[in-house]
Amino acid sequence: MTALIVAVDGRRGRALAEDLAFEGAEVRLVVPAADPATAVADAMAGPEAAQLLGELSRVDMLIVSAERSALTAQLVAACDRFGVRIVALCTRDEHRRLASMFGVPIADEEADAASLLRAPASVPDAVAAERGRIIAVWGPSGAPGRTTIAVELACELARDGRAVALVDADSHAPSVAVATGLADEGPGFAAACRHAERGTLTVAELARIAVPLGPVEVLTGVNRPGRWPELSRDRVRGALEVCRQWVSDAVVDVASSLERDEEIVSDLDGPRRNAATLAVLAEADLIVAVVAADPTSVSRFVRGYGEMRAIAGATPVRVVVNKTRTGALGIDARGQVRRTLERYVGADDLWFVPWDVKAADAALLAAQPIAQVAGRSAFSAALRRFVGEAVDPPVRVRDVRQPRRQGRVSTRGRLARRAA
Incomplete structure (x- = not known):
């Protein structure tokens, strides 16, 4: 018995x-x-x-x-x-x-x-899980919307039934926890990095320290910027390797800075403030580069894009133009940004996300992703199109609730992009 x-x-x-x-x-x-x-x-x-x-x-x-x-x-x-x-x-x-x-x-x-x-x-x-994919979200300084795009990208990928994680690896100004209303007193990504250094990081341990945001598992960032030495290069690389076993897609929000100045002024192999960003970009399978549709952000993006490409190597890069509106650039804002980026960085495939103030404010007020509080907004629609066109999953996952959504969006998006 x-x-x-x-x-x-x-x-x-x-x-x-x-x-x-x-x-x-x-x-x-x-x-x-x-x-x-x-x-x-x-x-x-x-x-x-x-x-x-x-x-x-x-x-x-x-x-x-x-x-x-x-x-x-x-x-x-x-x-x-x-x-x-x-x-x-x-x-x-x-x-x-x-x-x-x-x-x-x-x-x-x-x-x-x-x-x-x-x-x-x-x-x-x-x-048994397939080997997952690391998606890095990078952008220049000046708040182009990296964290917002990273959060919404993770939520959109999770809609198709995939196992998705959102990782805050920003060593300068981590903000995923604040933006989504999650507590940041827990260990988060820093703890995963410490376990990775000791060789004790497992899928079960990641599941234990992660915080749920709906269907998305979140590894929050360091709760004080002074803790950035915990995010060393080898630690981050080890943690990302276990993340590949943990989820199908790990969306990683990184800082904007790419400088290696500390390696020049010091002969010692000490902590590097930008080591986490450089390690994530080097390990990523896909990079989402975010630029805001205003002159300052576009100028900073043009200066930093070449250095980012040198770090990423052959990794594919998808450029998202966030906060698109006519107020900052005048008539034909999309055309101006497109021509500028085509000329100076050779980026011919661009995806535009509108400056949706109502949806963004509603998400901030509720401390929730835009997808949860304004799922039918112009912002959400543009991001869904971006995912369908540019972020194709490595393995198609059938969602019994929405069995045809993924394939139809992807096909329609590609046709629209070719027509444009």
């Missing part, structure tokens, strides 16, 4: 326990989904925690909802020590990705009791 604990919320948990008992299993406890993880993390005190941990050490199986608060690295480690088999109940793609990260067998939320008892002891090879 299989002894087990059911950690599923509400009526579904009680009904599942009755079905399992009918199939001959010994149901020792029925608890809310997050209780085992909370008890293992020493966040739950009292006799309830002692009883739960005691039962967990004696059962053969734990059936738990595959939510971030319920399926944690500490719980998986504790079950491994106790020899308890975990079966994760999944309702969404993000639940399946989380379970596959930990190597936990996956079952559908509506699976019957008999199939749960026969769940395999390990995850089949078919769920």
